[in-house]
Amino acid sequence: MLGEYRIEGRGAAEIAASVERAVGSGDLEPGQLLPPMRELAERLGVNPNTVAAAYRTLRERGVIETAGRRGSRVRSKPATTGREHIRVEVPYGVRDVADGNPDRALLPGLAEAFAAAAERSDRQPMMYGEAAVDTQLERLARADLDADGVPDGPVVVTSGSLDAIERVLAVHLKPGDAVAVEDPGWGSLLDLAPALGLRTVGVGVDDEGPLPDDVRRALAAGARALIVTDRAQNPTGAAVSATRARALRSVLADYPETLLIEDDHGHRIVDLPLHPLAGVTHSWAFVRSVAKAYGPDLRLAVLTGDPVTVDRVHGRQRLGPGWVSHLLQRAVVHLWTGGAVDVKAVATAYGQRRDALIDALEARGIKAHGRSGMNVWIPVPDETGAVARLLHSGWAVAPGARFRMSAPPGIRITVSTLAPDDIQPLADAVASAVGPAPARRYV
Helix, strand or coil: CCCCCCCCCCCHHHHHHHHHHHHHHCCCCCCCCCCEEEEEEEECCCCCHHHHHHHHHHHHHEEEEEEEHCCCCCCCCCCCCCHHHHHCCCCCCCEEEECCCCCCHCCCCCHHHHHHHHHHHHHCCCCCCCCCCHHHHHHHHHHHHHCCCCCCCCCCCCCCCHHHHHHHHHHHHCCEEEEEECCCCCHHHHHHHCCCCCEEECEHHHHCCCCCCHHHHHHHHCCEEEEECCCCCCCCCCCCCCHHHHHHHHHCCCCCCCCEEEEEEECCCCCCCCCCCCCCCCCCEEEECCCCHCCCCCCCCCEEECCHHHHHHHHHCCCCCCCHHHHHHHHHHHHHHHHCHHHHHHHHHHHHHHHHHHHHHHCCCCCCCCCCEEEEEEECCHHHHHHHHHHCEECCCEHHHCCCCCCCCCCEEEEECHHHHHHHHHHHHHHHHHCHHHHHHCC
């Protein structure tokens, strides 16, 4: 039944971990049937209740599914598969357009900002018991949020967007709850939710954001939370339009108990206006990271939301890291107040590269998506074949499997490092890679 793999463990946690390791390594394959609980309990010499608890944990984490008398089996798309490991190894001489990183040339220098922050910290060292958020950063962040129409709410600072989202989910939901997520969507988020014991429900995405009918179906089926990327959606480049925002707010108005989380992924790298959804539901959170505009190593995001949500996040944060370094917060303040990033210039640079590639692909009969941000999403009939052919042609792209659950196959290209002379050769390579494979003749 399980081939050569033997499930091990004496406690429920050990048994569950043994199954998860096997799923992650491929020793247990999607759809594979697990032993009945009593049979496995007898084999391991444990109480059947111990195995039942292990299977329950695996179900809550999305690793297995149970169908009554037909038994328990590994899910067809196991939640334990680390999407960050679904990547292409880039050989020497191959151009990497898969990494999702910003253009280094568009990132500001940090030395002056940290020197100024250090000087200020020398004068006013942060001590235990003081406010977790720098007052100047809070004021600047709140002014930006007000200008973009984000409802009023307290502000906390977290170690990046994913940290903020994890904390919001953890203070509102329990294992087994369902979360509606974009499909295709951010791979790290698609891994995070199952790691918290949550079930992910995919909602489709087009160039204007999540599809309202899909969102309604997910909420009607019991999803307790919805996570939306407002701009520069990863991997498709979608940005929520005014029309789509009205439609989504209308859906959310019918489900006011939904936890709404918005990630403004394109803050300070896109020039499209923000159309926030916050304020329709009782519980909401809105997060902005500085990583894409100022550098991925600046692990700082600003989170606002309804008072209860923010208070819960802040309270839990106090029991863990306590606060995000004020040295880092003050460096970000210096970058913001000094105009270190020319938002219009950055948005224009990424936009020109996206548009050039999309236009070149369209001229070759290939539909691609990329309304904002630094990525272009290309639907393909054969994802594995397209990735392999492009690698052979000298281009490493991101496999769509990193970003999707039930969405059709695709590939993601990051345009950050593309020069004008790269566009036509890359478009030619994509056109060749996504077409039918050349027929083979055997003699």
